[in-house]
Amino acid sequence: MYNKVIKSILIATLAIGVSVSTVSSAEAASIVMWGKTExxxxxxxxxxxxxxxxxxxxxxxxxxxxxxxxxxxxEFRVYSYRSNHGGLYGVGGGSFVKKDNKAKYETPSKSKLALLKEISENPEPTPQPSKPNVEEGLEVISGAPSSFKNCTALKEHYPDGVKKGHPAYASKHDRDKDGWACEPSWR
Structure with a gap:
């Protein structure tokens, strides 16, 4: 019995470790690191x-x-090179580092460039946040106040009323205590 419990714990620990490493690998696969810089x-x-x-x-x-x-x-990314002043490495934003023995310049390997190209051409889809719609009673209208004196004022912005959880919801406007404030009679 004791051995079965230990085996179960070890298997669970291993499974958790694998799932965490898989998530970390997926996140890391979307960027290409080169030294300390991406x-x-x-x-x-x-x-x-x-x-x-x-x-x-x-x-x-x-x-x-x-x-x-x-x-x-x-370390700084180099985006351009100018030959004036003995050589200037363009590091972005109109700034440069002089080419001399105080700075070491390197180019990325072909394999890193190929990986970067592959990732940029095949990006992983970004999940879109769900946006509540009017029917759900949670849509927030930009510029609308979050509190109202009465239902007449609330309905100027939210004609269908608002659901509990909405910033404009107030229990004083929910007469029947059904989780909807100032809802029309058909609701």
Whole structure:
């Protein structure tokens, strides 16, 4: 008897572990990680900061302005490359990192790019939240107040009344105590 109980507990624990790992794998399968950064469409590489280095903006006259100092270990996606100023890696938002020995540039592997392409071409469907409809008495009208002095005022916004659980529901408007406030006589 004792062995059967232990076996049952072990099987249940194993089943829970497998189901949790399956969910985690499904969530992880929708993104492609590359080091500490997620690989994105349009990305041509990444730059890892090796020493303090400036993040710069390229001005209209061609000069550079420092935005802030980047710290060692930080990683940034690279979306473009410009050859002026000895080389500038475009990291998005109009910002650049200078090409020098303070920053290490890498390109993604072909297998990571292929995986990213496959995921982007075959996205998993996103579940749509259910929206209560008028018949359910739970639809909330944007801009409508959430409390009303009487049923006449409530029916200006909700002509069919509202169900218990709706922000505008008040028990004082539910005379027959059926869970509907200010419902028409046909309901």
């Amino acid at each position: 690989l994105k469409l349009g990305q041509i590489g990444k730059v890892t900061i090796l020493e303090n280095t400036p993040l710069v903006k390229l001005n209209s006259d061609g000069s550079l302005t420092t935005v802030r100092t980047l710290k060692p270990g930080e």
